[in-house]
Amino acid sequence: MEKKGVAVVAVGGNSLIKDAQHQTVPDQYAAGAESMHHIADMIAQGWDVVVTHGNGPQVGFILRRSELSLHELHPVPLDYCGADSQGSIGYMFVQALHNEFRARGMEKEAAAVVTQTVVDRNDPAFQHPTKPIGSFMTEAAAKEHAARDGWTVVEDAGRGWRRVVASPIPVRIVEAEAIHKLVAAGFTVVGVGGGGIPVIEQENGDLIGVEAVIDKDFGSSVLATLIKADLFVISTAVEKVALNFNKPDQKWLDRITVAEARQYVAEGHFAKGSMLPKIQAILRFMEAGGKAALITNPENISRALKGETGTWIVP
Numbered sequence: 001m002e003k004k005g006v007a008v009v010a011v012g013g014n015s016l017i018k019d020a021q022h023q024t025v026p027d028q029y030a031a032g033a034e035s036m037h038h039i040a041d042m043i044a045q046g047w048d049v050v051v052t053h054g055n056g057p058q059v060g061f062i063l064r065r066s067e068l069s070l071h072e073l074h075p076v077p078l079d080y081c082g083a084d085s086q087g088s089i090g091y092m093f094v095q096a097l098h099n100e101f102r103a104r105g106m107e108k109e110a111a112a113v114v115t116q117t118v119v120d121r122n123d124p125a126f127q128h129p130t131k132p133i134g135s136f137m138t139e140a141a142a143k144e145h146a147a148r149d150g151w152t153v154v155e156d157a158g159r160g161w162r163r164v165v166a167s168p169i170p171v172r173i174v175e176a177e178a179i180h181k182l183v184a185a186g187f188t189v190v191g192v193g194g195g196g197i198p199v200i201e202q203e204n205g206d207l208i209g210v211e212a213v214i215d216k217d218f219g220s221s222v223l224a225t226l227i228k229a230d231l232f233v234i235s236t237a238v239e240k241v242a243l244n245f246n247k248p249d250q251k252w253l254d255r256i257t258v259a260e261a262r263q264y265v266a267e268g269h270f271a272k273g274s275m276l277p278k279i280q281a282i283l284r285f286m287e288a289g290g291k292a293a294l295i296t297n298p299e300n301i302s303r304a305l306k307g308e309t310g311t312w313i314v315p
Contacts, residue, residue, distance in 0.1 A: 004045060006048045010216060010235060011039075011235050012236055016092075043106070044104065050191060051093055053093070053194070055089060059081045077209065082196075087112070111187045111190070114175075114193075116196055117174070118201055119198050123168035132163070135162075136162055145163065166210075166212040167212065168214065173226055175191065193216075198210050220234075220281065225290065231293065232294075234293070235296065240254070241275060241311040243264060253311045256312070258313065261313055265279055286313060286315060291315070294310050
């Protein structure tokens, strides 16, 4: 089998939940196994792969369980919620990959790495928390948490009050070298779940967890740069990226340069909560020396790698 290089493939946390009727752990495993089937195709083509993933819904579930059991149990800090989700999703993906490799007669092993991501304690995001987490609350409950626990709370579009936390920019991945060595040793690695568990570095070099969330595509981009990946793939809900998305003059993009991507960002073509961070994460990777990036949905990864679909971003 001809070696193609190292690829970081970012899978969305929402991709584990097909709809409101399919949220259980077995449902999430089935959805994850489907994505791993397509990633195993990629590995069979000769790629060494690091799978990264989102964890937004799963962290939400962990927080909700914690809230509901406060009359009996201690609360779970946000960084530990991230670690919990990395463990459970990592377990799902590694098991699904193991079963895929076995079924195909591939001599491969997968390993999950609990991953920390260093952020800057002076990141302006800490002064302006914007990322809603956890359940909706009454105004009285929200203000009690603010006073007692130091939470930042906001009224969310008439639906109730919610806690918001910072979403700082990732600086480096603590376990990048461990991931790099595992890939070099032939492992398929699952890591940087949810963008990584946010930590800050103390004056003496010690690490300490912080209550924040990291954009998983930004975290994945930093990892891809640190391990000198040949390809950065963002697996999402659409087959290709479009200009004027969902409008009459919608135009699908097959292949764009970094300069064109920058121009489309400046013209406001990509939505803030969906495609924009993905394009920004890819631009960071490409500007740091990345060779190529690809955006497509899981079922089209194999076809996209052959140049048949997907949106390629090239220098």
